[in-house]
Amino acid sequence: MRAARFLFLAGWLFVFGPGAGEELRHIVVSGDAAWTDTGIDVVAGQDVRFDAEGSISLQKGNPQAECGPEGTDLRTVQQPLQEQNLGSLIGKVVAAVTVIKDERTGEERTEEVFELFFIGARNRLEMPTNGRLFLGINELVVGDNAGAFTVAVVTGPESKAPYF
Ligand SMILES: [Ca+2]
16 A cells, blocks of 8 residues: 555656756745745746645635635636636746835835736746746735645756757
8 A cells, every 4th residue: 555655656756746957846825915935036938837736715704715726717807817717826927126215205115027927727837037936816805815725836947958
């Protein structure tokens, strides 16, 4: 039983695990955070694979509001990617952050230059730009959410140069 289980796991790692020049990380994406910093810096064209599991609630205490990384079959104007399911796993690469200070009030606000994209439960994407990779929930009102997705992120080699 134990051996069979090990073989199954080994097979899984063989098929989906990281290969040469690849790195695997597990990121917990909290349902009530608009964005989670993965700590991963990517470059334009870099190959990144995502494998997400878990479930979140888009409204704590409402059994109808549970969803997985593919989201719930609903589209609203209250979500960053309006053509994708509400609550689905999404990503962004932040290329630049500018802090703008209002000279009059002294208030600071940040402005980001970023590329937004859909991930869902499983995806393989080429990174659109250089920058920091964030993962998030395709919903704007995240404060009343609960649960989390766990996302296996496999980053490919930074350069697309062929192997010799
Ligand atoms: Ca919500």
